[in-house]
Amino acid sequence: MPSPTSPAEALAGLWRLLGQPGQALERAALTGAEPVLPSSFAVGTAAQASIAAAALAAAELWRLRTQTVQQVSVDMRHAAAEFRSERYLRVDGQPAPELWDKIAGAYRCGDGGWVRLHTNFPHHRDGVLAILGCAYERDSVAKALLHWTAADFEQRAAEANLVVAAMRSFADWDAHPQGRAIAALPLLSLEKIGDAPPRPLPPGRRPLSGVRVLELTRIIAGPVAGRTLAAHGAEVLLVNAPHLPAMAPLAIDTGRGKRAAHLDLRAAADKARFAELLRGADVLLQSYRPGGIADLGFGPEQAAAIRPGIVYVSLSAYGHDGPWAGRRGFDSLVQTASGLNVAEAEAAGIDGPKPLPAQALDHASGYLLAYGAMAALARQAQEGGSWHVRVSLAQTGHWLRGLGRIDGGLACPDPDLEDVRDLLEDSPSGFGRLTAMRHAGLLSDTPPRWDLPSVPLGTHAAQWAGQGRQ
Template identity: 70%
Template sequence: MNAQPDAAPVPLEPSEVVAALWRDAGLPAEALAHLKLDGAEPVLPSSFAVGTAAQASLGAAALAAAALWHSRTGRWQDVSVDMRHAITEFRSERYLRVDGGPAPELWDKLAGIYRCGDGRWVRLHTNFPHHRDGVVRLLGCANDKAAVQAALEKRDAEAFETAASDAGLVVAALRSFEEWDRHPQAAALRGLPPVTLERIGDAPPQPLPAPASADAQPLSGVRVLDFTRIIAGPVAGRTLAAHGADVLLVTASHLPSIPPLVIDTGRGKRSCQLDLRDPDDKRTLHKLLHGADVMVQGYRPGGLAELGVGPEAAARARPGIVYVSLSAYGHVGPWSHKRGFDSLVQTATGFNDAEAQAAGSDMPRPLPAQVLDHAAGYLLAFGAMAALHRRAVEGGSWHVRVSLAQVGQWLRGLGRVPDGLKAPEQKIDDVSDLLEAVPSGFGMLTVVRHAAHLSETPARWTLPSEPLGTHAPEWLPRG
């Protein structure tokens, strides 16, 4: 939706939010009558409409799946999403358990918020070893939280943010909404919807065929190349898999990963390894691309283009491709090539400051979930399915773009929740009715069930999470 930040003094109705996403994507309005949204804010302690964001992004993705089902069968089905369940799925990594015990640690010991010498704050993201080592090297200090704090007390926050960004690291200076709104990057994004769809090539219409089996789902037979890591992109792939897509995660042995996120977001996917610096592996990728319907990528801006698989090259190689790109700060503006993660974008764009002000605290306060990541994940899946629908009707190759900063702008536009910070925190025992036990290549997992309910094609993951590189780099037969 194109609402300006903070346009709504109280939260918008989730159905209105979905309708705006639907209109922006150019999808058939008749689908909206088949969506039911239950529950109300607040669902977690936050002054922002995090429950609305969860329910609307999940609901839009599920309704897009139902629209594809209608295009394949001529039948609509009912879609429902409960807000409490949706926000629980927005924190799926927090509730992950492996063999009854805690999942591997998610956060590096240096990650977090620090006060600088000018009295301002910076947030460090050090979960990847090369990012951690780079920050320590830039500061000239030991790999120790106290040493990092002492070194930052000699730095100015924004100057260190710039120096870290110039070094390819991921650091964000804390800003208020007012400061962010004056930033050139905020100006570049203002007015953009959270999801953009652009036709980038010509191809004849490619309708999805009628289901080939009685247990088919909306995306059965759709092939998805998943070049993503961490949360947002992997959640998109997990969502597409839940609706029947053959999702093939592509990673490489030299790339770092975060084990609990691999486990949680790997449900429903196959996983192979290809080193795109190797000519043979690059040829294998191009063979996969020729058979793909969707490619989702979340690497640094321009990274895959440098390897010959950017959106334009992909559209030339595979006319009709739906190419889906995730970025931190958007595809336009001076920060369009800047790396970032959810926690950093929250910090840089004003959320941590605004939440602290609402709580009457001097300490920056994060949102109660990786809201930008999870919302971006479901909106990426929504955009991919919307583009598949457009491809079936209009033809063409499509580029879908979502950025964490645009999702943040969208979240601000959903309004604030009066007394939302008084809502109780959600512990794992409080959501036990939303969890299930499933086997995996890592042991028996306790995970959050998918929050969207489709009356005819229930979302499900038919493949378990497996260690990275378990599978061959090849497509399954179309079903």
């Protein structure tokens, strides 16, 4: 088992990847040690390093604003708990609504292989049931899948634009064309996509004061990025289409610090309104299926033409290169497809898939998106241009795998609510009294906080609240 990468080494790798100033690393204090979650993978290291990269990028923006430096600190136990923030969420003292659909999960197929189904959205659930021709019950799904091979069902589901993954080992994934494409990509990329004059950061009391973020995201990774930017003072406007389903616990947990509006970009009036919002934005953050936002007229180059100087931040499931570049996916499926579930199961000595103890690819990708966004803002403020940041769950999974394994990590106790009570905070919200995870990325002079409560989607008008920058 390869020796694990130290948290400091992991952070330095992230920091240098985007060409950030090396002296900033001297101002980062990383406390705690593996293991902090029951896993053979370095999930705690991934949590600490990704959160620290975002916090350090916020501190660097503060230095650009004020010519003063501040210290950054991230504790590994806190970071790992934040990687499971949705698990610890309570509303009026009660657990949030159930996250998973009753037939979601892993099933053995007729060839002995496994597939994982993601059926939390009704159209994905109904599509799977239509292919299988069975009842909406776990037993019925299990029996129907015995008539399929894992690879055939994965392919049939992909052709129907559904979200299913066949379980692979690392060796299988490394030999797969998409696995090879992912291995050839950097963890995240920052690319100039247009010319524009610099927009210096405005005066403000926080690293992202006056920065407007237009957010088009759902589920975990994209919303975590928006939540992180809000924690450092950005004005974040979350835009959802009213006809799209949402997962209530995730929307509640990741909605802190944001205003939430409804627009349907298929409608001409709403599309025009969104374009107007974009003209006043500094960052556009989107995590919809590859090409989906571009089809509506707001892809990276399109957005840069509407708003020169935009920082455009994209999340995908399987990266922007390779045969699966357009494929839909979620954290649990990418874990299954890319070998992580097999490797974890082998370490535990069990048959069948074993997921990581957190939606680690989602959460890490969220902080990497926020890190990339802030690094791009720093570039824009100093040299101008429009910029595109790209992150994918599969690239994040490849990075996690490369951090090494934790000997005996699976014996670590699984922290329950009481174990992390000291890391939680209570606040009012549009859903009731919220008990939720504090942010682990601490800055000495501008501590992170969320000024706005989490509210139901569509609560606010689709307009900017503050003056921001034009």
